[in-house]
Amino acid sequence: MWTSACIHEFEMCIARLTAATGFPLSWVDNPEWITFLNKFLPGAPIVTxxxxxxxxxxxxxxxxxxxxxxxxxxxxxxxxxxxxx
Structure with a gap:
């Protein structure tokens, strides 16, 4: 279950991962990433x-x-x- 606290922590991790790896902000909109989330982390919030x-x-x-x-x-x-x- 994705509680609001868990969603917040997930979003912060995505932001830190983006900065740490030097990924462009657009990586979160990549269809492969979204497919990965849906397959391995069902119900995970889609960060745009x-x-x-x-x-x-x-x-x-x-x-x-x-x-x-x-x-x-x-x-x-x-x-x-x-x-x-």
Whole structure:
């Protein structure tokens, strides 16, 4: 049974997998992937490119920011960025 918590965790894993592998966002719309999901993970939510960009990735970024702020609280740090971008 896919509870809302399980769906949320699945979506976060798909977003992290997308980033970790360097896959284009369109991979989640690939018919082979959808066939794989339907065959081996029946009832799994179908994550779309739109849901990744509009909701899932922004939620994941919020989580990462919150974790980073918590871990950095009370510590000194240096931030560096190049001026080319």
């Amino acid at each position: 490119r739109r849901s990744l960009t509009a909701r899932i990735i922004p939620d994941l970024v919020k989580d990462f920011r919150s974790q980073a702020k918590t871990k950095a609280e009370g510590h000194n740090g240096i931030f560096q960025a190049d001026c080319w971008t």
